[in-house]
Amino acid sequence: MLKVQEIRELIKLIDQSSIDEFTYETNGTTVSMKKASENAGAKPVKRVETVEQPVETIKTEEPKVTVPADESKAVAGEPENTATVDYDYEIVSPMVGTLYSAASPEADSYVQKGSKVQKDTVVCIVEAMKLFNEIEAEVNGEIVEILVEDGELVEYGQPLFRVKTK
Incomplete structure (x- = not known):
């Protein structure tokens, strides 16, 4: 479904x-x-x-x-x-893989709702075939919604975060 x-x-x-x-x-x-x-x-x-x-x-x-x-x-x-x-931009997954919201299980999440981000801010990691790919915000703004959970399988093009740009 x-x-x-x-x-x-x-x-x-x-x-x-x-x-x-x-x-x-x-x-x-x-x-x-x-x-x-x-x-x-x-x-x-x-x-x-x-x-x-x-x-x-x-x-x-x-x-x-x-x-x-x-x-x-x-x-x-x-x-x-x-x-x-209210948002202006969606950060989408560039690949199929497993999303991780932090660099390690003990570390804090890269971003949370309300976090300010720059174009080069790492917002999460997507693991694909044992390779860990850092996903950057690509815009300046504020995270207004997080659409996926830590450890969740994501699809190519699936929205991960919603950003209100400045």
Whole structure:
């Protein structure tokens, strides 16, 4: 099944493209997206359908993103709590591997929510095939959201951190 973050990335890519309709199938899950026509100044609305869950409607607006505060509640069918995070840039994983938030298990994390970063600030390490690759912020700003846990497997292009640039 697709993760919520993967569905968000697909929505973002489709929204930025000229594609009007999109269907994606993987591991028995089908996601279909269709841009609604703009009627009388209404904002575009996308329908997201998955085989396992009912249809969910997502409205796109300004660069603010609304995400479920607790994804387990959304899966269990309970009402979703939402949190709004204002950010300008996402630091994404350049490779598939295991993310480490510190140089060693005893060391402090490279960054935390609210940390100020420069372009060359190391924010985490991604281990791939026994090689430890330092991931840099690439922008000046402040970490406003950390999207992955220490020791978590990450995919190529997966967002890791959200940054509010200066």
